[in-house]
Amino acid sequence: MGPPEINVTTELSVKVRLPHLLIPKFSGNLQDWFTFKDSFLSLVDDSVIIPNIQKFHYLLLAISDVKRVIQHMSVSKEGFRVAWEILVERYENERLVINTHIDNIMKLPSCTAETASQFCQIVDTTKCNLEALKAMKQNTDSWDMIIIYTVVQKLDNKTKREWELHISNKELPILQQLYSFLEHRCNALESVSTKPKTNEQRQFGDWKMSHSYVSS
Numbered sequence: 001m002g003p004p005e006i007n008v009t010t011e012l013s014v015k016v017r018l019p020h021l022l023i024p025k026f027s028g029n030l031q032d033w034f035t036f037k038d039s040f041l042s043l044v045d046d047s048v049i050i051p052n053i054q055k056f057h058y059l060l061l062a063i064s065d066v067k068r069v070i071q072h073m074s075v076s077k078e079g080f081r082v083a084w085e086i087l088v089e090r091y092e093n094e095r096l097v098i099n100t101h102i103d104n105i106m107k108l109p110s111c112t113a114e115t116a117s118q119f120c121q122i123v124d125t126t127k128c129n130l131e132a133l134k135a136m137k138q139n140t141d142s143w144d145m146i147i148i149y150t151v152v153q154k155l156d157n158k159t160k161r162e163w164e165l166h167i168s169n170k171e172l173p174i175l176q177q178l179y180s181f182l183e184h185r186c187n188a189l190e191s192v193s194t195k196p197k198t199n200e201q202r203q204f205g206d207w208k209m210s211h212s213y214v215s216s
Contacts, residue, residue: 023058028066031100031132033091036062045084052077059083098136101129105147111156116189119159119182122151127179144175151178159185 021043026036044050044058056075060067069090070083105126111118126147130140152163166181167173 021058023062026063026066028063028091030091030093030097031104033097034136037088037092052080056080056083059087063087094136098133098138101133101136104129106150108151108154110154111159113156114159114185114189116186116193119186119189122154123179123182123186126151145172147175148173148178 023043024036024039026032026040040059040062044055047055050058053076056077056079059080060075063069070086073079073083073086108122108125109118111122130143130147134140152160155163162185163178163181167177
């Protein structure tokens with residue numbers, strides 16, 4: 001998921017109202033910077049009809065959580081360009097952004113048992129961060145064995161055994177195999193947890209209930 005969006009309809013003055021735009025909001029999270037930057041440039045900065053003073057107000061609204069970075073800048077058409085360059089200098093650190101995405105994969109929480117939510121979280125987090133790294137020109141297509149090893153170490157012991165039985169002893173697995181394996185287990189666990197009780201199960205439950213009353 002991308003960064004949250006905000007509706008901008010704030011008045012600059014009694015007579016001037018900012019055009020209504022859906023602008024992404026930047027919270028200061030490094031891994032969201034490039035998405036925010038591309039969106040802001042496309043929606044606001046590249047526009048030839050929005051004056052710089054209005055662009056500055058859009059910027060302040062979009063970075064409300066981190067506007068302390070440019071809090072000493074005067075809100076003016078000249079100040080907008082300087083403020084934007086300060087933000088680029090502060091947050092556009094490609095190495096740190098790449099490190100953050102890798103860290104998100106390496107520090108996935110370990111599964112303590114078979115749970116659909118944990119399996120889904122592992123798959124979604126891994127996919128999302130690898131796609132972000134790929135968009136940053138990282139050759140993630142060659143990382144399969146490293147990512148597989150990292151992810152499998154996060155699984156519970158039962159699922160690790162099932163994975164080892166699932167793959168071939170001779171051929172190297174690919175990451176898509178692990179995704180499919182975990183997604184299948186996720187679907188199976190969700191199906192079991194939501195499966196309605198059979199008549200036999202309901203009768204056994206009624207039997208336990210009646211006997212619990214007798215024993216009490």
